[in-house]
Amino acid sequence: MGKRYKIVFEKKACIGAAACAAVAPEYWEMQEDGKAHLIGSSTDEDGREILVIDEEHLGEKLKAALDENVEAAQVCPVQVIHVYDEESGKKLV
Numbered sequence: 001m002g003k004r005y006k007i008v009f010e011k012k013a014c015i016g017a018a019a020c021a022a023v024a025p026e027y028w029e030m031q032e033d034g035k036a037h038l039i040g041s042s043t044d045e046d047g048r049e050i051l052v053i054d055e056e057h058l059g060e061k062l063k064a065a066l067d068e069n070v071e072a073a074q075v076c077p078v079q080v081i082h083v084y085d086e087e088s089g090k091k092l093v
């Protein structure tokens with residue numbers, strides 16, 4: 001099994017600043033309700049959007065995908081985007 005990273009988006013706390021969509025448009029888009037949407041994600045019972053990106057599906061593109069989402073998390077003014085290394089459980093951002 002290759003590397004896997006989990007992106008967790010606390011959508012309820014999103015203030016719609018759109019910084020995520022500006023730096024990572026392949027993964028983040030703005031919705032009509034003014035909040036961001038993590039493209040391809042599923043929603044958990046707490047309304048958080050979750051997406052796993054992995055080496056199995058993305059191959060060499062995983063590093064770029066990880067970098068994009070880490071950057072999205074870093075530019076979010078209210079820090080509602082988090083990225084975890086699934087292997088170690090470590091929170092990257």
Ligand code: SF4
Nearest residue numbers: 014015017018020076
């Ligand atoms: S940058 Fe943060 S607050 Fe702004 S739209 Fe994206 S997730 Fe929401």
